[in-house]
Amino acid sequence: MAALDPVEAIRAAALPLSGGARDYDALLDLVGDARFVLLGEATHGTHEFYEERAKITQRLIEEKGFHAVVVEADWPDAYRVNRYVRGQSEDADANAALSGFERFPNWMWRNTDVATFVEWLRRHNEQQAAGGKQVGFYGLDLYSLFTSLREVLAYLDKVDPKAAQVARERYACFDHYYEDSQHYGYSANLDLSASCEEGVIEQLNQLQRRHHEYSQKDGSADAFFYAQQNARLVKNAEEYYRTMFRGRVSSWNLRDSHMAETLEALAQHLSKDGEPAKIVVWEHNSHIGDARATEVGQLGEWNVGELARKAYDGQTRLIGFSTYEGFVTAASEWDGPAEHKRVRPGMPGSYEELLHDTGIERFLLPLRGDNPAREALMHRRLERAIGVIYLPRTERQSHYFSAQMAVQFDAVIHIDRTTAVTPLDPGGGWHSEEPPETYPGGL
Numbered sequence: 001m002a003a004l005d006p007v008e009a010i011r012a013a014a015l016p017l018s019g020g021a022r023d024y025d026a027l028l029d030l031v032g033d034a035r036f037v038l039l040g041e042a043t044h045g046t047h048e049f050y051e052e053r054a055k056i057t058q059r060l061i062e063e064k065g066f067h068a069v070v071v072e073a074d075w076p077d078a079y080r081v082n083r084y085v086r087g088q089s090e091d092a093d094a095n096a097a098l099s100g101f102e103r104f105p106n107w108m109w110r111n112t113d114v115a116t117f118v119e120w121l122r123r124h125n126e127q128q129a130a131g132g133k134q135v136g137f138y139g140l141d142l143y144s145l146f147t148s149l150r151e152v153l154a155y156l157d158k159v160d161p162k163a164a165q166v167a168r169e170r171y172a173c174f175d176h177y178y179e180d181s182q183h184y185g186y187s188a189n190l191d192l193s194a195s196c197e198e199g200v201i202e203q204l205n206q207l208q209r210r211h212h213e214y215s216q217k218d219g220s221a222d223a224f225f226y227a228q229q230n231a232r233l234v235k236n237a238e239e240y241y242r243t244m245f246r247g248r249v250s251s252w253n254l255r256d257s258h259m260a261e262t263l264e265a266l267a268q269h270l271s272k273d274g275e276p277a278k279i280v281v282w283e284h285n286s287h288i289g290d291a292r293a294t295e296v297g298q299l300g301e302w303n304v305g306e307l308a309r310k311a312y313d314g315q316t317r318l319i320g321f322s323t324y325e326g327f328v329t330a331a332s333e334w335d336g337p338a339e340h341k342r343v344r345p346g347m348p349g350s351y352e353e354l355l356h357d358t359g360i361e362r363f364l365l366p367l368r369g370d371n372p373a374r375e376a377l378m379h380r381r382l383e384r385a386i387g388v389i390y391l392p393r394t395e396r397q398s399h400y401f402s403a404q405m406a407v408q409f410d411a412v413i414h415i416d417r418t419t420a421v422t423p424l425d426p427g428g429g430w431h432s433e434e435p436p437e438t439y440p441g442g443l
Contacts, residue, residue, distance in 0.1 A: 006376035007357045013373035014363040017052075017413070023364075024056055027319070028063060030366055030411055035267070035278045036308055036316045037066075040285035040409075043343075043386035044105065045329030047421045049321050050113035052413060056319075057280045058120065061135055065278060067270050068136045069121070070263060072283040073109050075233050076147045077101050078139030079226055085121040086134050094118040095424060103143070105388040107329050107338045107423035115424060138266055140259040140283070140304075145237035146179040148230035152203070155227035159217045163206070170199035171234075185241030195242060200235040207231045225269050229262065236261075249300045256287060260307040281308075285320050285408075286385050293407035294383075305408075320409035322384075324356035326418035329430070330390035337427050340420050341390050350382040351405050355414040365412045367405070377406035 004012065017023045031037055037060060041049040060066040071078060077100040083089035084097035091097040094115040101109045118137070125134045149171050156164035173196035177184040188195045207214075207228055215224045236258040244251040263279065270277035281288060281304070288305040291297035297306070308316045325345040329338050346352025354376075355365075367374045383403045384395075391398045405412060423430060 004372050004376070006354060006379075009372035009376040010355065010365060011358050011360070013371055014358060014360050014365050016360055017362040017364060017415075024059060026366060027056065027364055027411060028059060030368065031060065031064065031317050034315050034317045035276055036263070036281065036312055037279075038281040038283065038288035038305055038308060038316065038318050040283065040288045040318070040320045042285055042321050042323055042384060043328045043330070043390070044108050044284060044388045045338075045386075045390075045421050046321075046323060046326070046418045047113060048323070048415045048418045050111065050117075050421055052321070052415070053282055054113065054117040054120070057117070057282075058124075060278075060280055061121075061124065065133070066135070066280055067133065067277045068138055068266060068279045070138045070140055070266060070279055070281045071109070072141055072259075072287065073101070073139035074103075074141050074144035074147065075139045075229055075262070076144050076151050077109070078137060081118055082137045085118060085137050086125055087122070094122070098424065104335045105331065105338070106425065107421065108388065110424040111329075112422045112424065136270070138262075140262045140281070142233050142237045142240055142255060142258045143181070145181050145184075145234055145241065146174070148233040148237070149174065151230040152207070152227055152234065155223065155230075159214045160210070163210070166206075167203055170203045171196075173199055181237065181241045182244070184238075185244050188242045196238050197242070200231075200238045204228075204231040204235045221269075225265075229265060232261070232265075233258070252301050252303075256301075256303045256307065259283075259287070259304050260311070263304065263308065264311065284385070284387065285383075286387075288318050289320055289403070289408035290318060293405075294403040295401050317410045318408070320405070320412045322352060322355055322412055322414045323418040324352050324414075324416045327420040328386060328390055328418070329420040329423060330386060331388055332391070333389065336389075338423050338430050340430050341392070343386070343390070343418070344392050344395055346384060347382055347396065347400065350384060350400065351377070351403075352384055354381065355412075356416055360414075361416050363414055365414065366410075367412065368410050374406045377412075378404055380404055 015026050039053045039056060057069055080100045081097045084091045097118060098110045098115060121135060153164055153167055156167055174184060215221050218224060240251060240254045243254060267277045267279060287303050290309055291301050291303040291306045305318045326343050328341050328343050330341050331339060346356060365373055380402045382400045384399050386399055
């Protein structure tokens with residue numbers, strides 16, 4: 001029997017999404033008893049990706065008993081949201097709870113879709129009976145070196161002021177960098193100044209040695225865990241910034257290893273009374289799709305998706321997202337303002353074009369088992385990744401890589417035309433839709 005044309009194979013396996021309540025029944029069947037569901041995004045600024053992840057996550061919480069949502073965000077900023085959704089903070093609303101996200105690119109988490117989901121999560125937790133299961137909200141990333149440092153000191157000031165003074169002496173190594181992590185990394189990498197490595201390692205070890213004592217003093221295992229993760233973040237961020245000038249592979253692997261370690265620590269912390277924790281992860285496709293199926297994996301990079309599959313064999317589901325064209329919120333340079341940018345149609349020969357050619361506007365495509373679509377997506381093609389910066393004029397070089405989508409993911413959700421996520425702090429230029437690329441010359 002002749003193999004199906006790739007487009008026909010995908011059409012045959014695609015499950016159209018109508019926006020109805022039962023859209024993701026097949027996805028929940030695919031999840032089964034898995035403990036870790038990693039939900040991706042093809043850009044960091046697409047409304048539909050946030051919206052659909054929220055819908056899926058709500059069902060995983062309500063129908064599968066998931067315990068936590070973990071996102072590609074810094075630990076202390078996300079933990080403020082965690083306190084809010086669990087009724088432990090004085091923040092008046094989601095907007096206030098998300099105000100900790102001040103650094104670029106704050107629209108990733110300070111946007112209307114995340115605010116809506118955070119309010120839903122708070123209501124869900126409020127509706128739980130006394131002693132019922134509270135669902136938390138946590139961050140995986142490691143960019144908050146100085147914020148996390150201050151949080152460690154604030155915790156020690158409460159439970160052990162003498163140890164806090166010792167910690168200040170260890171962390172004083174960072175003082176003359178004026179909270180500029182990259183300046184520290186550049187100076188330490190070139191041996192222009194002493195590395196802070198020894199001090200941050202010793203501080204983490206000291207905190208861990210006194211785990212039982214501090215937990216008893218404070219009366220809160222959660223408070224100690226929060227401080228411990230901040231201390232570990234300071235250690236890993238110090239190494240990350242010290243090595244970031246040595247090349248992409250080294251710094252990428254350090255970052256994703258930190259995120260995988262944080263996921264493991266959360267899984268252990270949230271597993272109680274013999275019930276293993278079940279966690280939803282929101283990150284970019286480039287972090288949650290198995291790196292072994294991509295060209296960057298062949299160059300030596302690994303990522304959270306690969307590490308999770310290895311650590312939790314059979315207990316992990318990786319769900320990718322795709323779009324063909326539309327609009328996105330992104331910057332034109334690092335630390336630049338949020339812009340409302342037009343997304344070019346997927347390139348010829350790309351997965352985006354292949355999924356677009358089905359003519360189905362929105363669909364879920366399962367990729368496990370005996371599935372003709374799996375075979376169609378086993379062949380390497382170009383795949384697009386838009387992060388917080390989008391450079392359409394250099395799209396091929398800046399945003400495409402080759403991959404085997406059927407190996408990267410257990411399922412893919414394709415939304416053909418998408419819209420930009422709306423920042424809570426949009427800035428003056430965001431509301432003006434980007435002009436066509438030929439403006440003003442018309443060429």
